[in-house]
Amino acid sequence: xxxxxxxxxxxxxxxxxxxxxxxxxxxxxxxxxxxxxxxxxxxxxxxxxxxxxxxxxxxxxxxxxxxxxxxxxxxxxxxxxxxxxxxxxxxxxxxxxxxxxxxxxxxxx
Amino acid sequence: xxxxxxxxxxxxxxxxxxxxxxxxxxxxxxxxxxxxxxxxxxxxxxxxxxxxxxxxxxxxxxxxxxxxxxxxxxxxxxxxxxxxxxxxxxxxxxxxxxxxxxxxxxxxxxxxxxxxxxxx
Numbered sequence: 436x437x438x439x440x441x442x443x444x445x446x447x448x449x450x451x452x453x454x455x456x457x458x459x460x461x462x463x464x465x466x467x468x469x470x471x472x473x474x475x476x477x478x479x480x481x482x483x484x485x486x487x488x489x490x491x492x493x494x495x496x497x498x499x500x501x502x503x504x505x506x507x508x509x510x511x512x513x514x515x516x517x518x519x520x521x522x523x524x525x526x527x528x529x530x531x532x533x534x535x536x537x538x539x540x541x542x543x544x
Numbered sequence: 545x546x547x548x549x550x551x552x553x554x555x556x557x558x559x560x561x562x563x564x565x566x567x568x569x570x571x572x573x574x575x576x577x578x579x580x581x582x583x584x585x586x587x588x589x590x591x592x593x594x595x596x597x598x599x600x601x602x603x604x605x606x607x608x609x610x611x612x613x614x615x616x617x618x619x620x621x622x623x624x625x626x627x628x629x630x631x632x633x634x635x636x637x638x639x640x641x642x643x644x645x646x647x648x649x650x651x652x653x654x655x656x657x658x659x660x661x662x663x664x
Contacts, residue, residue: 470650479654533591
């Protein structure tokens with residue numbers, strides 16, 4: 436079973452700064468099998484990125500995903516106050532089975 | 545606009561049972577695999593079950609296998625989760641989620657979630 440480890444645990448940034456969130460897999464993951472979600476307090480998760488680098492419908496272009504193999508990155512190019520949230524990566528395997536990382540909390544200073 | 549609305553949550557004693565439902569609307573329910581994902585208080589997301597579009601395939605996380613049963617009624621556009629032998633560690637918000645039609649590798653729409661509390 437693939438384990439996803441996200442870092443850092445918490446990120447505190449000022450508006451306009453760049454956020455770089457990491458998701459590391461315990462074994463190689465196909466790029467097509469990696470997604471990212473945003474969850475704000477009291478809300479359901481929202482799909483941001485699928486296939487490691489494809490933005491979901493309606494997601495602003497300041498959000499981007501990259502990576503391959505065991506290392507994946509979610510970047511927020513310029514932090515906006517509404518981007519304060521917890522971000523999760525998720526991978527799929529052919530069982531099928533779905534695994535989430537433990538999340539990275541992003542705060543606005 | 546895709547809508548998923550969960551119901552049936554509440555307080556139940558350890559060892560008890562509960563049945564969650566998810567009402568789906570504004571998409572062709574019978575075309576999609578569906579899933580349940582839960583989130584314990586202050587914790588991360590945990591996938592627990594999926595069901596195929598026709599209901600002929602199901603899968604479960606080890607943490608709920610043998611205790612939970614997922615089902616669907618495509619005549620009523622509804623998804624269900626029968627939860628038996630509940631434990632304190634099953635306390636969580638339970639989300640109904642739609643699996644993307646292409647490859648079924650990620651969850652493209654989520655309900656708002658329903659709280660299940662297992663406590664004596």
